[in-house]
Amino acid sequence: MTDARTRLIQLIRDEAVFHGDFTLTSGKKASYYIDLRKLSLDHRAAPLIGDVLLELVDEFAPVAAVGGLTMGADPLANAVMHRAVARDRELDAFVVRKEPKDHGRGRQVEGPDVAGKRVVVLEDTSTTGGSPLAAIEALEKVGAEVVAVCTIVDRATGAGERIEAAGYPYRYAIGLEDLGLEAV
Structure with missing residues (x-):
């Protein structure tokens, strides 16, 4: 286990796991909620997130860009991009909108060109x-080769299998x- 991963686990346990009654995006009920946006935008956690995700991304190298x-x-894509650049590596970030813009260039995938x-x-x-999966659909429409999630x-709860x-x-x-939690 890397030091960054160990420190990130502790931050998530301490500051991003909330207990109570929650409804998840799937509509399922849960007795806890993991709010990683609270940490992905935190100065202490962002570098750890970048390091931890970069380690996963590296399994699929070479990779030109990350995002979702x-x-x-x-914030995840930016954290990974910055940690890669700090290691003298070229890695861009992109953003996938839920829907294409209805003005300007009408793009759904923003950032550097990811075609090919x-x-x-x-x-x-x-x-x-x-x-x-929604991000993958948009990326493939613009010609990106999605190599992993x-x-x-x-x-x-079945995301990986799906x-x-x-x-x-x-x-x-x-x-x-x-995190000391059990599946819902």
Whole structure:
């Protein structure tokens, strides 16, 4: 276990796991909620997130860019990009809108051109896999080669299986057992 992963697990346990009655994106009820946006935008956690996700992304090298569905993946992609650049590596970030813009250039994928390039889709927590699959659909429409989906926390609710059934490798850095939680 890397030092960055160990420190990130502790920050998530201390500051991003909330207990109570929650409804997840899937509509399922849960007795806890993992709010990684609270940490992905935190100066202490962002470098750790970048390091942890970069380690997963490196399994699929070479990769030209990382990103995912806005808004959850935006700070993740930036964290990974900055950690790569700090290591003297070229890695861009992109953002996938839920829908193409209805003005300007009408783009759905923002950032550098990803046509013909190997990319990895990022997500903060995976429940159903719907967000990464939506991002993949948009990326493939513009000609990107999606080589994997990498997430910080897997909720053990079938997202990985759904993504892999669609033909994409799925990796996660932290499981529920790392956080002392059980699947819903």
